[in-house]
Amino acid sequence: MNNKHKVLAALTFVTMLLGGCATSHNAAENTSDASGDQQVQFPARSTAWLKEGTFPNEENLRKIRTGMSKNQLYALIDKPHFSEGLFGAKQWNYIFNFHTGKGNEFITCQYRVDFDANSLTRAMYWDRPECANILNPVPNAAPPALAAVAPPVEVQKISLATDALFRFAHGERKDILPEGRVKLDQLAQQLKTMTVEKILVVGHTDRLGTDAYNDALSSSRAKTVVSYLADAGIQPALMHAEGRGKRESITTCDQINRAELISCLQPDRRVVLEVTGKSKTLLRN
Numbered sequence: 001m002n003n004k005h006k007v008l009a010a011l012t013f014v015t016m017l018l019g020g021c022a023t024s025h026n027a028a029e030n031t032s033d034a035s036g037d038q039q040v041q042f043p044a045r046s047t048a049w050l051k052e053g054t055f056p057n058e059e060n061l062r063k064i065r066t067g068m069s070k071n072q073l074y075a076l077i078d079k080p081h082f083s084e085g086l087f088g089a090k091q092w093n094y095i096f097n098f099h100t101g102k103g104n105e106f107i108t109c110q111y112r113v114d115f116d117a118n119s120l121t122r123a124m125y126w127d128r129p130e131c132a133n134i135l136n137p138v139p140n141a142a143p144p145a146l147a148a149v150a151p152p153v154e155v156q157k158i159s160l161a162t163d164a165l166f167r168f169a170h171g172e173r174k175d176i177l178p179e180g181r182v183k184l185d186q187l188a189q190q191l192k193t194m195t196v197e198k199i200l201v202v203g204h205t206d207r208l209g210t211d212a213y214n215d216a217l218s219s220s221r222a223k224t225v226v227s228y229l230a231d232a233g234i235q236p237a238l239m240h241a242e243g244r245g246k247r248e249s250i251t252t253c254d255q256i257n258r259a260e261l262i263s264c265l266q267p268d269r270r271v272v273l274e275v276t277g278k279s280k281t282l283l284r285n
Helices: 003-019 058-062 070-077 129-135 178-191 211-231 258-264
Strands: 028-032 039-043 091-099 106-115 121-126 154-161 194-204 239-243 270-279
Touching (some): 039 106, 070 091, 178 211, 211 239
Parallel strands (some): 194 239
Antiparallel strands (some): 028 039, 194 270
């Protein structure tokens, strides 16, 4: 503001203080209050003594409440920008500028404060909603609820030593050893803690014997395990059995003594379950 404007503003405010009466404004702009129940008039900006308005302290504006005195209001947002007097005025009007956050861009708003018979603030109005929203922004919408993510499907491999399940070189139901039945019963209980999609039961043998013999033995053991688990309460439709004989050996044994060789080849003699599903507890061998 230049010196001429400062002098004019000072003289105007002195006149307001001494005059003690409101100056009427012939030109006015109408708007509705927040409830829409009445029309609130704002004086034409051309009649203001401070037509360019001010950039107010926004925190002070937020502190304004009903029931405040004119002195309290004056301390927060200074004198009104129209020649309305101090003591007898029923309303004060202001022109406020607010930066938009886009460089030097700003918007200009009009603000009106009404007083009651005791000269206490009774109502405050903005000339348009976007001005009020600057001080009381609309809360951001709650973020959309995240879609529930299903637990990942797991594939767990459980390897069972067939020497602990069956008599050596046998694979029928009648050949299951007592400790083998305990092992399979425990396995059935573990599978019941899962949401099972499928179970692949694969039988394997060591390298001793012919391909045909080992294919038949590994297939027989896999089918026997499937049958046992089905009787223990696992849905048969979820299970598939196959035998792979000696084609997937996991040992490197070169003992000459047959008994020692058979002992070394023990890890090859196994039934492996590939369980696909969602588990609540870890399956253990």
